[in-house]
Amino acid sequence: MALWVQISPGSGDPIYVQIVEQIGEAIAMGELAAGDKLPSVRKLAAKLVINPNTVVRAYRVLEQAGLVNTKTGSGTFIGGPKLRSGDEADINILAERMDTLLAQGLNLGLEARDLIAMFKGRIGRFVNKKTSGKKK
Amino acid sequence: MTEMVLETDGLTKYYGNKLALDHLDLKIPQGCICGFVGRNGAGKTTAIKLMLGLLKPTAGSSRLLGCDSQELTAESRQRIGYVTEGHRLFNWMTINELEQFQRAFFPGQWDDQLFADMIEYFSLPKNKKIKHFSNGQRAQVSLALTLAPNPELLVMDDPTLGLDAAIRRQFLEGMIELIMRRNRTVFFSSHILGDVERVADIIVVIDQGILRANCSLERFRAAVKKVIFSFKDSAPPKVDIDGLLNCKRSKGELELTLVGIDDEKIAEWAQSAGAEKYRIVKMNLEDQFIEFTASSGRRRLFKWERT
Numbered sequence: 001m002a003l004w005v006q007i008s009p010g011s012g013d014p015i016y017v018q019i020v021e022q023i024g025e026a027i028a029m030g031e032l033a034a035g036d037k038l039p040s041v042r043k044l045a046a047k048l049v050i051n052p053n054t055v056v057r058a059y060r061v062l063e064q065a066g067l068v069n070t071k072t073g074s075g076t077f078i079g080g081p082k083l084r085s086g087d088e089a090d091i092n093i094l095a096e097r098m099d100t101l102l103a104q105g106l107n108l109g110l111e112a113r114d115l116i117a118m119f120k121g122r123i124g125r126f127v128n129k130k131t132s133g134k135k136k
Numbered sequence: 137m138t139e140m141v142l143e144t145d146g147l148t149k150y151y152g153n154k155l156a157l158d159h160l161d162l163k164i165p166q167g168c169i170c171g172f173v174g175r176n177g178a179g180k181t182t183a184i185k186l187m188l189g190l191l192k193p194t195a196g197s198s199r200l201l202g203c204d205s206q207e208l209t210a211e212s213r214q215r216i217g218y219v220t221e222g223h224r225l226f227n228w229m230t231i232n233e234l235e236q237f238q239r240a241f242f243p244g245q246w247d248d249q250l251f252a253d254m255i256e257y258f259s260l261p262k263n264k265k266i267k268h269f270s271n272g273q274r275a276q277v278s279l280a281l282t283l284a285p286n287p288e289l290l291v292m293d294d295p296t297l298g299l300d301a302a303i304r305r306q307f308l309e310g311m312i313e314l315i316m317r318r319n320r321t322v323f324f325s326s327h328i329l330g331d332v333e334r335v336a337d338i339i340v341v342i343d344q345g346i347l348r349a350n351c352s353l354e355r356f357r358a359a360v361k362k363v364i365f366s367f368k369d370s371a372p373p374k375v376d377i378d379g380l381l382n383c384k385r386s387k388g389e390l391e392l393t394l395v396g397i398d399d400e401k402i403a404e405w406a407q408s409a410g411a412e413k414y415r416i417v418k419m420n421l422e423d424q425f426i427e428f429t430a431s432s433g434r435r436r437l438f439k440w441e442r443t
Binding site: 009 | 305308309312313315316329330331333334335336337354357418419421
């Protein structure tokens with residue numbers, strides 16, 4: 001399992017949030033594909049030297065977001081895209097976070113079309129990687 | 137009902153006429169790692185010594201594994217691991233001698249393999265006397281001696297004080313390893329908030345002998361927050377919010393540290409106070425702890441139910 005999670009205590013984000021974000025990113029980048037198994041709670045807790053309940057919490061959040069599903073007795077697996085809910089509240093949060101980035105961009109002196117071009121370029125990295133990852 | 141492995145009831149200690157611990161009421165359930173934090177002199181060591189029956193309380197009582205702290209039997213003590221500040225060991229003994237000595241107190245429960253593995257992992261010399269060991273090595277010996285009898289309850293008083301990052305990490309690994317066995321509980325004090333954040337599920341905060349918080353770490357992280365309000369024309373109004381910890385004023389700005397106030401309440405207050413806008417600032421655990429224990433509302437007791 002080439003899952004690489006790095007946590008930093010002392011940051012503003014709780015540790016479970018850091019795990020959720022990194023696994024979420026790995027899924028979005030196609031590094032983790034549907035059906036891949038996440039490390040067991042005990043294994044990840046021992047590896048990161050964190051409380052096992054923190055891993056349980058992180059996996060539960062990922063499950064609620066429809067990114068993974070847990071099969072009792074066999075482990076936690078990355079789910080397919082159809083599991084994902086696209087909850088309205090989550091989309092609103094996403095929109096707010098985009099606003100922060102857009103404001104930063106505009107403050108750097110970029111124009112709307114620069115930002116759109118940048119956006120297209122960056123999202124290409126996720127989408128392309130994901131489809132090419134599947135062919136392998 | 138979860139079993140409570142550590143309970144204190146109005147636990148109070150005076151040294152002469154100095155109040156060191158003021159009616160501590162704690163209930164720690166089985167199976168958790170509890171981080172016990174407070175500033176120097178807050179009463180942590182006093183509390184721990186009372187819990188272990190090493191000091192007599194002025195008032196109140198405490199129980200470990202259901203047994204009164206003042207009347208702990210040899211049998212109960214076998215189920216409890218205790219690591220003191222500074223890792224005091226018999227200087228004239230070697231590791232082998234220490235193991236022989238210690239094992240005699242834990243008939244039938246000493247894990248020879250675990251002890252040998254840990255000593256090997258730490259590359260500790262087996263035939264050298266302890267007096268020739270560095271502080272870090274003494275701490276490693278102490279950790280191995282404490283984990284080998286597989287304690288049901290492990291109590292550690294600032295076990296990583298003055299130790300380097302690598303050895304501190306080994307202590308955290310030891311706690312995680314222990315807690316993953318069935319029904320084990322760890323209660324440890326520390327000043328390293330990053331370590332507490334890594335391993336604790338419950339945080340207990342005391343300040344000047346008074347219990348200030350006893351809740352899940354997650355809840356504490358979510359409960360203490362800093363909000364900066366901006367005011368365009370009007371001067372910031374008088375602040376009368378219930379969970380106010382600290383308040384800083386500057387021109388057109390008000391910086392509040394709040395506890396237990398949800399985001400909707402903050403929005404309501406901002407509107408009623410006539411704030412132009414406000415921002416909730418992310419805090420790390422260390423900042424939260426500093427603000428929490430520096431607050432002017434010191435006598436106020438914030439004790440939340442665990443979720």
